[in-house]
Amino acid sequence: MLRSLAHVMIIWNRPYPDIVAATDGRRIWIDPKLTSVERKCFLAHESIHIQRGHTGCQPPAIERQVCLEVARFLVSFEALQDVAGWSRCPIEMAEELGVTEQVLLDRLATLDGDQIQALWPPGDHIA
Template sequence: MRGWTDGTVILIDDRLTQAQRRVTVCHETLHIERGIIPADALEECRVERLVAERLITTEQLIDALRWQRHPSIAGLADLLWVDRVTVERRLESLTPAEQAQIDAAIRDVA
C-alpha cells in the first residue's frame, strides 16, 4: 500500500519515489474530495482514472510524446513525473476529441 487516508490525514510510504509520492498524494486527496472512504474496487478504478486526468493534461501528454522518438509507457511516465499505471490509465481514458487532438499534434511534427 502506497498511501492511506482516514478522510483527514494522508499517510504515505516513505520509500516511494518522487513520482510515486505525487501520484499517491493526488490519489488520496481525491478519496477525501469524493468522500468515499473506504473505497471499493470500482471506486479505486474511478480514482485512478481521475488521478491520471488531473496529473496529465492533454497538452502535457502531447509534449511528452513529441520528446520521445519511440514512446514507451516508462519513458512517458518519467517525462510526466508519474508512475506507469497513471500513464496507462490516462491513455485508456482519452476521449475521442483528446485522441484527435493528439493525433493532429503528432502528425504535425512528423
C-alpha cells in the same frame, strides 16, 4: 491539492504490508520509501478520496474512477501531446511527465478516439 485539505495529517508510515498509501478521511498514511514521483501520485490519489468524502477502502469501480481522475489532474492533454510527439515508450513518457507509468496508462485510458488521433495521427511515425 493538499493545501486545500489543511485539516488532513500526513503520516509517513506504510499503512499495510501490501498497500503503500491509504486514508481514513482525516489522515493519509504513505510509505516514506516511495520516490518523489510516487509520493506525488499517491498523495493526489488519497486527496481525491478525501475530497469525495471517502473514509476507508472503496469498491474497485470507485478506485478506478479515482485513478482516472488523478490521471486527468496530473497530466494535461497538452503535456501528453507534447511528449507523444517524440516518444512512444510509456516509461519514458511517464518520466518526462513526472508521473508513474500507471498514472500515464490511466490517462491514456481517459482519451477518446479524436484525442488518440491527435496524439498519434495515422501515418505519423517516429524514426
